[in-house]
Amino acid sequence: MYLPAFPALARTLGATPGAVQATLSTYLVGLAIGQAIYGPLADRFGRRPPLVAGLLLYALASAGCALAPRIEVLIALRFVQALGGSACLVIPRAIVRDRYDPQASARVYSQLMLVIGAAPILAPLVGGQIAALVGWRGIFALLSALGAAGLVLALVALPETRPAAPATSTGAAGLADYARLLADRRFVGFAVCAGLAMAGMFAYISESPFVLIELYGIPAEAYGWVFGSNAAALIAASQVNVALVARWPPETVLARALTASAVLGVARAAVAVPAASLPLLLGLLLVYMGSRGFIQPNAVACALAHHPERAGSASALFGVLQFGGATVASVVVGALHDGTARPMGLVIAGSGVLGLATYLALARRRR
Numbered sequence: 001m002y003l004p005a006f007p008a009l010a011r012t013l014g015a016t017p018g019a020v021q022a023t024l025s026t027y028l029v030g031l032a033i034g035q036a037i038y039g040p041l042a043d044r045f046g047r048r049p050p051l052v053a054g055l056l057l058y059a060l061a062s063a064g065c066a067l068a069p070r071i072e073v074l075i076a077l078r079f080v081q082a083l084g085g086s087a088c089l090v091i092p093r094a095i096v097r098d099r100y101d102p103q104a105s106a107r108v109y110s111q112l113m114l115v116i117g118a119a120p121i122l123a124p125l126v127g128g129q130i131a132a133l134v135g136w137r138g139i140f141a142l143l144s145a146l147g148a149a150g151l152v153l154a155l156v157a158l159p160e161t162r163p164a165a166p167a168t169s170t171g172a173a174g175l176a177d178y179a180r181l182l183a184d185r186r187f188v189g190f191a192v193c194a195g196l197a198m199a200g201m202f203a204y205i206s207e208s209p210f211v212l213i214e215l216y217g218i219p220a221e222a223y224g225w226v227f228g229s230n231a232a233a234l235i236a237a238s239q240v241n242v243a244l245v246a247r248w249p250p251e252t253v254l255a256r257a258l259t260a261s262a263v264l265g266v267a268r269a270a271v272a273v274p275a276a277s278l279p280l281l282l283g284l285l286l287v288y289m290g291s292r293g294f295i296q297p298n299a300v301a302c303a304l305a306h307h308p309e310r311a312g313s314a315s316a317l318f319g320v321l322q323f324g325g326a327t328v329a330s331v332v333v334g335a336l337h338d339g340t341a342r343p344m345g346l347v348i349a350g351s352g353v354l355g356l357a358t359y360l361a362l363a364r365r366r367r
Helices: 004-014 015-045 048-068 073-085 087-098 102-134 136-154 170-183 185-217 220-247 251-270 279-306 306-334 342-363
Strands: none
Touching: 004 015, 004 073, 004 087, 004 136, 015 048, 015 073, 015 087, 015 170, 015 251, 015 306, 048 073, 048 087, 048 136, 073 087, 073 136, 087 102, 087 279, 087 306, 087 342, 102 136, 102 220, 102 251, 102 279, 170 185, 170 306, 185 220, 185 279, 185 306, 185 342, 220 251, 220 279, 251 279, 251 342, 279 306, 279 342
């Protein structure tokens, strides 16, 4: 939501573009760390207390961001804001696993993709309007209000889906749960598949402005429509997935989606040159991004299916591996950047092929 306000933020706080960018990268680090913390807490104390604490922290840190006097303070508060907000990534997945069996949970995760997919489309548009009306501080004030509204909903309308566990050492129990999850071949396979799918998506997100605007000459004002159409494809596919998992097991749909993703990724790499047809490139990207709508909800449903007793820790580790894939993809694409479309194509193709190979080697049922 605050991305359109980066230039104004830099001017107001007298910050360099690199320092402003650090407010985003610091937030991503906080999301990864926070998820690892909330998983064991949700298994030990139930779902509601950690969620309430996270939302409270998020609302307070967002208010602090709105009042930040220096860029250094904003960077630190963004980290705290991420620690609070990461509760909203981990705990909803665990609640779904508490309430539904694996096949039904795949349908619910697909419905959640409506929110996840709509956010990147709507947030920059809303943020740009708020920044124009009241400045970038108004964006963080709105985020604080949204966090407070979520806190009220969690307190008033959200039932507890898991009672508190017997008193144990949360730290030791959490590490033991993570060790058991990492020893589960199929859990690791499904989580890594999802992480590689996220890696391909972030390779597209990080490089597509350069590839489409600089290399293929798409007007900057038209880029938003391209980005939005790909996000819409992801949303539409996730809703088609609701119907598919009503007929077939989530793992069957996931296996076919991973196969399609690998084929589309290789085809995308084959046209990663400026001479390639722009409509062909856009069509491949559209279908490739749509395949994420079949991979993500089914991968999380399969990964959490056999760990109802530690769904919070499983959800947290799943999320950490997802963001790990996204981080690695961003670093690799940046390191390979050579002024062409090849780095994006290679990372997308590599993540697709590796995702399918990971499923076949680790996640697929052995006879």
